[in-house]
Amino acid sequence: MSSVTIAEPINPVAPVRKIRIKILPPRMSEVERVLIRHQHGKRSGLILVPRLTGTRMAANNLNTIPPEQPTKSIWQRLFILLGAALVLWLLFFWIAAPSERFHALLIPLWIVNFVLTGRRLNKLSVAIVGAITVVGFFGFYALGSLQAAQLDSYLAWWEPIQKLYFTAGLFVLYNVLCGLINGLLTLIPAARELLTAPRGGWLRLIRTGVTLLLFAPYIYVAFNIHRFKYTSGGTPQSRCSLPFQSVDFRAIDGVKLKGWYIPKTGSRRTIVVVHGIGSNRGDMLNIVPFLHRAGFNLFLFDLRGHGESSGHTITFGVNEARDVEAATWWASQKSGGKSVQAPVGVLAYSMGGSSVLHAVGQNGLPLVQPIVLDSTFAEFAPLAREQLAFLPDAMAAPMLAVLSFYTRLEIGVGLNDIAPCRYIGSISPRPLLLIHGTGDHLIAAAQARLNYASARPPKALYLIDGAEHCAGHRVAGAAYEKRVVRFFAESLK
Numbered sequence: 001m002s003s004v005t006i007a008e009p010i011n012p013v014a015p016v017r018k019i020r021i022k023i024l025p026p027r028m029s030e031v032e033r034v035l036i037r038h039q040h041g042k043r044s045g046l047i048l049v050p051r052l053t054g055t056r057m058a059a060n061n062l063n064t065i066p067p068e069q070p071t072k073s074i075w076q077r078l079f080i081l082l083g084a085a086l087v088l089w090l091l092f093f094w095i096a097a098p099s100e101r102f103h104a105l106l107i108p109l110w111i112v113n114f115v116l117t118g119r120r121l122n123k124l125s126v127a128i129v130g131a132i133t134v135v136g137f138f139g140f141y142a143l144g145s146l147q148a149a150q151l152d153s154y155l156a157w158w159e160p161i162q163k164l165y166f167t168a169g170l171f172v173l174y175n176v177l178c179g180l181i182n183g184l185l186t187l188i189p190a191a192r193e194l195l196t197a198p199r200g201g202w203l204r205l206i207r208t209g210v211t212l213l214l215f216a217p218y219i220y221v222a223f224n225i226h227r228f229k230y231t232s233g234g235t236p237q238s239r240c241s242l243p244f245q246s247v248d249f250r251a252i253d254g255v256k257l258k259g260w261y262i263p264k265t266g267s268r269r270t271i272v273v274v275h276g277i278g279s280n281r282g283d284m285l286n287i288v289p290f291l292h293r294a295g296f297n298l299f300l301f302d303l304r305g306h307g308e309s310s311g312h313t314i315t316f317g318v319n320e321a322r323d324v325e326a327a328t329w330w331a332s333q334k335s336g337g338k339s340v341q342a343p344v345g346v347l348a349y350s351m352g353g354s355s356v357l358h359a360v361g362q363n364g365l366p367l368v369q370p371i372v373l374d375s376t377f378a379e380f381a382p383l384a385r386e387q388l389a390f391l392p393d394a395m396a397a398p399m400l401a402v403l404s405f406y407t408r409l410e411i412g413v414g415l416n417d418i419a420p421c422r423y424i425g426s427i428s429p430r431p432l433l434l435i436h437g438t439g440d441h442l443i444a445a446a447q448a449r450l451n452y453a454s455a456r457p458p459k460a461l462y463l464i465d466g467a468e469h470c471a472g473h474r475v476a477g478a479a480y481e482k483r484v485v486r487f488f489a490e491s492l493k
Helices: 059-064 074-091 098-116 123-150 158-186 189-196 198-225 236-240 281-293 320-336 351-363 381-387 393-411 445-454 472-476 478-491
Strands: 002-009 016-023 035-038 045-049 245-250 256-262 270-274 297-301 344-349 368-374 432-437 459-464
Touching (some): 074 098, 158 189, 158 198, 189 198, 198 393, 245 320, 270 281, 270 320, 281 297, 281 344, 281 472, 297 320, 320 344, 320 351, 344 351, 344 478, 351 368, 368 478, 381 393, 459 472, 459 478, 472 478
Parallel strands (some): 270 297, 270 344, 344 368, 368 432, 432 459
Antiparallel strands (some): 035 045, 245 256
């Protein structure tokens, strides 16, 4: 690499500035843009330009060097970004979940920072971003549609767009983490030199590995908490030939919820049905006929982050408890009339059961009498540990701690805090029926036994041999229906 020092007037009245020009070797002649680095407060700098054809550089070639573009200092950018974040946080007031609102801010803030740094997108970058967007949309749409088909539901067209936006926000967070780690390394003089030196490849590799190791668990947590929403492909009328009323109501924190009320002529006994994680009210229509024949009104609704209800955040029963409280209040008002609140029963599946138990722990659910919990977990941390069964204990323990930390960042509670069995004793003296399949590989039957041991009388445990998760009705059939109907008939007066 050769170099030469020349003098160049900055303006007609300013003193002459010396500029050192380094001519790049031929192998770098494809460099398309000129890099300019000026030292702040000094009239000197470094200009890198491609080697021109021939051995002489004409004076007028210096005119092709673009002028230095003024940029904001790091502190100015931070101040502007903080102000923009505050404004956006207020503008996105309609997003109830704090973590969901935080993710919504990331892309606008990235755009603001992009403008502040004076960067530009060339045609190749635009083409790459466009291609990734198209591939990502159809990829998410295909994946979501496949999962929706398993629930006999459908995926709205805007769901893949939301997921793509969310994923792009995660990419922004990853780059922020990279910048933080890189900034910490530059505080060490030896590391700062190695990061840019050819021999520092091993340090750059370690830096990338550490960043991925820290960020991969967060991706796992984020995608489990912010999921696709699937809308029911049918209604009580289309699938069960039963008339129904569509209901719009709100949880106590303002989240908009959707439900179906299926009346039974002459009956004032109502059962509120609560679905599990990743499901929706339409997935509960298979149990409607036998309960309706037995003389019960039914109220099915979508929990927050599911179906047609608001939000895209799941808290494994912690915040969904507010939805259960609102649903039971609405059903009680409907059953008793405008001036009377009648007691209602609850039939909840999987995470829906956790939502019911957290609601019992938060406000007691005074309007609820008999409760049936099917395939409900007692403690969430052991379930997370089972997902890490491929890791030895020495690695699983710190990984669980990391997952719990990220979960707390997202929803405000750690894995060990999600333990609905702590509240199950508060159901007494109301009757409780626990149902679980012995073949459940998602939530082992041991969790049902722990719930049973934590509960107080009157209580009953109904284990169904060989039944998978939430498949007790499908496996036991008439026996399942008889047991559930008898329980509600005896307890819900």
